[in-house]
Amino acid sequence: DLSQMTPFGARLFTEVLTCSSSNPKVKKTKSTVYSKPNITDGKKFIRMQLNEKTLPLHTIGCPVRSDGLCSLEDFLVATAKTNEEAQYAAACFGDYAAKKLITSQVSNGNLDLTDAARK
Structure with a gap:
């Protein structure tokens, strides 16, 4: 019965920004100001925001930055x-009938589906 379910929603934004500098300075302001300068040979950065909060991309291997920017090159290497x-196919179509007891933390969002754990 859907009336018994708690509604859930989230907003995930992935921004691709082009900066004239390969190491842009963080500007502390009350609001974010975007401008479109004439950048012909800029450096591309990724920033992700979940529910209006910047995600810390250093957790996946990008450098630590308070503004959450990660160079496109670093992001592609990290991901x-x-x-x-x-393990999409195994996660969606795998046979999990108590083949392996999970005793450790699942840290990457999926089960440890190594050959020993598969049917």
Whole structure:
């Protein structure tokens, strides 16, 4: 019965920004101001926000920055193996009938589906 479910929603934004500097300075202001300067050879950065809060991308291997910016190159290196690690087919269609007892923390969002754990 859907009337018994708690509603849930989230807003995840991934921003791609181009800066004229490869190490842009953090500007502390009350609001974010965007401008569109004439940048022909800029450096691309990624920033992710969840429910209007900046996500700390240093947790995936990007440098620590208070503004959450991660260079596009660093972001692509940090996330290069995520498709493989997600184990989509096994997660969606796997046979989990008590094949392996999970006794450790699941840290990457999926079960440890190594060959020994698979049917």
